[in-house]
Amino acid sequence: MSNQQESNIAISFYNIHNIITRGLRVSLESVQGVLQRGFQGEEGREGFFNFIRALTSVMNAHHLTEDEIVFPYFRDKLPEAPFDSLTYYHHVMVLILDEINLAVNKCSNKDQLETELRNIENDLARLNEDWPFHIQPETDEFINKADALVPVEEQLRLVRLFAEHDLKNAIPLYLTIPFMLYNLPQDDRMVFSQGMPAEVIQNLVPVVWKEKWESMKPFLLA
Ligand SMILES: [Fe+2]
Numbered sequence: 163m164s165n166q167q168e169s170n171i172a173i174s175f176y177n178i179h180n181i182i183t184r185g186l187r188v189s190l191e192s193v194q195g196v197l198q199r200g201f202q203g204e205e206g207r208e209g210f211f212n213f214i215r216a217l218t219s220v221m222n223a224h225h226l227t228e229d230e231i232v233f234p235y236f237r238d239k240l241p242e243a244p245f246d247s248l249t250y251y252h253h254v255m256v257l258i259l260d261e262i263n264l265a266v267n268k269c270s271n272k273d274q275l276e277t278e279l280r281n282i283e284n285d286l287a288r289l290n291e292d293w294p295f296h297i298q299p300e301t302d303e304f305i306n307k308a309d310a311l312v313p314v315e316e317q318l319r320l321v322r323l324f325a326e327h328d329l330k331n332a333i334p335l336y337l338t339i340p341f342m343l344y345n346l347p348q349d350d351r352m353v354f355s356q357g358m359p360a361e362v363i364q365n366l367v368p369v370v371w372k373e374k375w376e377s378m379k380p381f382l383l384a
């Protein structure tokens with residue numbers, strides 16, 4: 163069983179892409195729900211905004227990890243892969259993510275709330291539409307090729323390096339780590355957890371940070 167649970171480059175990318183895919187879908191459905199029915203109490207409001215903050219931070223961190231260490235690592239090994247166009251599209255997505263964060267900040271102003279929620283809805287709709295077309299070439303052009311190119315031990319080292327780089331930029335960690343863990347089904351979550359320090363999984367997420375992230379629970383998987 164322990165072998166099956168070990169991560170490799172392909173598994174780590176499937177997981178982070180699945181986290182973002184679900185995060186984008188749930189965020190869009192949630193903003194549409196809020197526009198129709200309003201917030202489900204103060205806790206619902208806090209959870210909604212925390213979930214979106216976590217999503218934008220995790221996406222930004224993922225793009226940075228790819229641009230700064232993943233693509234440079236694979237560039238020589240896969241000279242035909244479209245790294246430049248993938249990086250270009252990261253920049254496009256970062257602009258949209260910045261717009262979302264700006265709109266979220268303006269939502270504290272009651273008079274602007276509905277307009278800003280509509281802006282968030284439009285931005286999320288666009289990201290949801292574009293995202294599959296961004297991760298498909300990543301999957302085809304380097305993720306699915308990694309196993310043939312990189313020895314198992316080296317893959318484990320890289321997976322840890324990528325995870326560390328993600329965590330440097332995915333702030334605040336008390337939101338982004340629970341967001342990543344609980345946007346994955348349990349089996350995948352177990353594998354994903356192995357890339358994190360035991361203290362984070364056993365103490366910080368379930369105890370120390372709990373009050374800060376538990377408002378997101380209605381949007382997360384059990
Ligand atoms: Fe990417």
Ligand SMILES: [Fe+2]
Nearest residue numbers: 224228297300
């Ligand atoms: Fe990616």
